[in-house]
Amino acid sequence: VVKNPDLVVGIDLGGTKILAAAVDAQGKILGRAKRSTDPEEGSRAVLSRLADCAREAVARAGREWPDVRAVGVGAPGPLDPEKGVVIFAPNLSGWKNVPVKATLEKTLRKPVFLENDVNVGTLGEHVLGAGKGVRDLVGIFVGTGIGGGVILNGQLHRGFNKTAGEIGHMIVQIGGPKCGCGNRGCLEAIASRTAIARDIAAAIRKGKKSSLGKRRAIDPSDLKSGDIAKALDEGDRVARKVIRRAARAIGVSILNVIHVLNPEMIVLGGGAMAFGDHLLPIVRKTVERRVLPLAGDRVRIVPAQLADDSGVLGAAVLARQRMS
Ligand SMILES: [Zn+2]
Numbered sequence: 509v510v511k512n513p514d515l516v517v518g519i520d521l522g523g524t525k526i527l528a529a530a531v532d533a534q535g536k537i538l539g540r541a542k543r544s545t546d547p548e549e550g551s552r553a554v555l556s557r558l559a560d561c562a563r564e565a566v567a568r569a570g571r572e573w574p575d576v577r578a579v580g581v582g583a584p585g586p587l588d589p590e591k592g593v594v595i596f597a598p599n600l601s602g603w604k605n606v607p608v609k610a611t612l613e614k615t616l617r618k619p620v621f622l623e624n625d626v627n628v629g630t631l632g633e634h635v636l637g638a639g640k641g642v643r644d645l646v647g648i649f650v651g652t653g654i655g656g657g658v659i660l661n662g663q664l665h666r667g668f669n670k671t672a673g674e675i676g677h678m679i680v681q682i683g684g685p686k687c688g689c690g691n692r693g694c695l696e697a698i699a700s701r702t703a704i705a706r707d708i709a710a711a712i713r714k715g716k717k718s719s720l721g722k723r724r725a726i727d728p729s730d731l732k733s734g735d736i737a738k739a740l741d742e743g744d745r746v747a748r749k750v751i752r753r754a755a756r757a758i759g760v761s762i763l764n765v766i767h768v769l770n771p772e773m774i775v776l777g778g779g780a781m782a783f784g785d786h787l788l789p790i791v792r793k794t795v796e797r798r799v800l801p802l803a804g805d806r807v808r809i810v811p812a813q814l815a816d817d818s819g820v821l822g823a824a825v826l827a828r829q830r831m832s
Contacts, residue, residue: 513577515569516827517562520625520819521583523547523599526554528561529817530569530576531824535636537817539569547601554600555608559615578619580827581608582628582819589670592622621830625819626673627664629812630657631829632822633775637813644771647812648675649778650758653688654696658769676700678764680757695761699754701780705731707750718746733782740786748786755787759794766795766803777812784811 515538520527523545530539541564543557558581566573584599592609594600612620623631630647639645639659647657654676658665665672676696677689684693685703697703705728712718712726719739720731739747762774780787792809799807814821 513575515566515571515575516577516824516831517565517579518820518822518824518827519558519562519579519581520628520823521545521554521558521581521600522625522819523584526558526561527820528558528565529820529824530565530571531821533828535821535824537820538571539565539567540820541565541568545600547599547603551600551603551606555606555611556615559612562616576618578621578827578831579612579616580628580823580825580830581612581620581622582625582823582826583608583622585624586671587622587624589621589623589666592620594622619827619831621826623664623823623826624655624657626655627657627666628822628826629655629777629814629818630659630673630775630822631664631825632814632818633777633812634659634662635825636821637818638775638810639773642773644769645773645775646673646675646762646765646769646771647775647777648758648762649812650700650776650780651778652700652702654700654778656765659771660769675761675765678761680760695757698757699780701733701778702728704736704750704754704780705729707753708736708746711746711750716746719744720747733779737782737786740783751783751786752790754780755790756794758787759791760798762791762809763795763798766799766807770803770807772807774807774809775812776809777814777818781811 518529526543528541529537541561584597587594594606597603608622609620633639645659649655656673656675658673677694679693681693685697687694687697709726709728
């Protein structure tokens, strides 16, 4: 029997893949494992893969399962972090009321903690990434959608119904493009990777010249982040114009967040940071030009540092914090 198990396992449950990492007390990854999610096989099969993944990460770290203290899981939501239940997840073939915590605790015989993936990403950046030592921080993750996490007084702020941080659905343009949530002009509908690809494709279809595609053949799903980043580097005018609009919308959202919460730091992460070099200067300028005196003083807007590990490391931080 191990008296002081020092490892935690962080699991990042995404719509396409499951990532797990065995993480030591210093936040160092000692072993990793990966599986396809294949959510169409049902929640039982997915949770069983999650458990396999956790055990494999520990084995790859050269350690034994009894060395593990707790397991943290970041999952798409909405979810109930206290009961450890995923309430509804369109990204997981429409999971409804899946008892992740109860099921995994039975299989793994360790305490399991569940949290929304964006909150987990924010926790990771706060403790191990860009936000080390910062008390008030907001994380904004721009990917196929846009999510946010809020840390106030060093603690994750969940709000009354545990839904705080929905920055993607902050309306930045009344009457703007339609969002998946049903409203118009949400940040997500203007600045997500999906919206950026949609707008580039629409401009090309209208006849604007771009290295990213030909008028008739263009489809938004063909536009890969790497290609958009390359076009931006080469000065492609269509790509630059669309990115400018997205960056300004992100900047306006951040401005509003700064005015309401006055955080010390905003951490920007997610897949769209592939064009971070083009995005960030415009985001910062948009904020600087409009921010109220004092509110924006010494507030830093910085890129996330943990990249693809933010999910597993954040889940490891979650497990450690809930155990203490
Ligand atoms: Zn919305």
